[in-house]
Amino acid sequence: MTVRRCPPFCSFVVVGYIYYGNRYTYQTGNPFLNVWECPIVRLAIDPDIYVSGGIGKGSGQTVCRSAEEYQALIDRFITSLTDVGTVVVLDCHAYAGVYQSVTDFWKIAAKKYDENELVIYGLLNEPISDWLTWYEGGKVALPDGTVEESIGIPALIDIVRELSDNVVAVGGIDWAFDLSGIASEAFEKQVAANSSAALA
Numbered sequence: 001m002t003v004r005r006c007p008p009f010c011s012f013v014v015v016g017y018i019y020y021g022n023r024y025t026y027q028t029g030n031p032f033l034n035v036w037e038c039p040i041v042r043l044a045i046d047p048d049i050y051v052s053g054g055i056g057k058g059s060g061q062t063v064c065r066s067a068e069e070y071q072a073l074i075d076r077f078i079t080s081l082t083d084v085g086t087v088v089v090l091d092c093h094a095y096a097g098v099y100q101s102v103t104d105f106w107k108i109a110a111k112k113y114d115e116n117e118l119v120i121y122g123l124l125n126e127p128i129s130d131w132l133t134w135y136e137g138g139k140v141a142l143p144d145g146t147v148e149e150s151i152g153i154p155a156l157i158d159i160v161r162e163l164s165d166n167v168v169a170v171g172g173i174d175w176a177f178d179l180s181g182i183a184s185e186a187f188e189k190q191v192a193a194n195s196s197a198a199l200a
Contacts, residue, residue, distance in 0.1 A: 047105035097140035097150025
């Protein structure tokens, strides 16, 4: 097998097929570690399909999966990686705010992977609210013009912490690019209460 090393600026691989619900060709061993020598794989998950099942679109395919099928697919994928020591960032691939499907996802996933310390919880892919809403929750306007009610990120951390002590990765606002709000006293108190929180 030819080993292709990751470029020096890339330490992980983003896997999108799982997010779209498409078929993952299960292989023995760890192709990401063996072929690319990547110690971390970020696994994008559609929380709606994970909780309720549904249709995923991507890569020219349209696949309908039940929640049970989708969860089993993800379990096999994660097991194939962590069994050989690869860290998996479980990315809840939702954006804007913390809606019901996001909290429902973490109530299942955080409990399921609690004993696997190689699984990092990426709480929300791309928050886009202001900092006050990020902290406290509230209404979040989506790019399509609709408005959704969101709980705050600290509230989501509390939900996860009731179920698991795994490391969590938290993005800032503006599609996770803006981290300026983490310098606030409120954030420092939240980190002190949840010492295994990390920033993505």
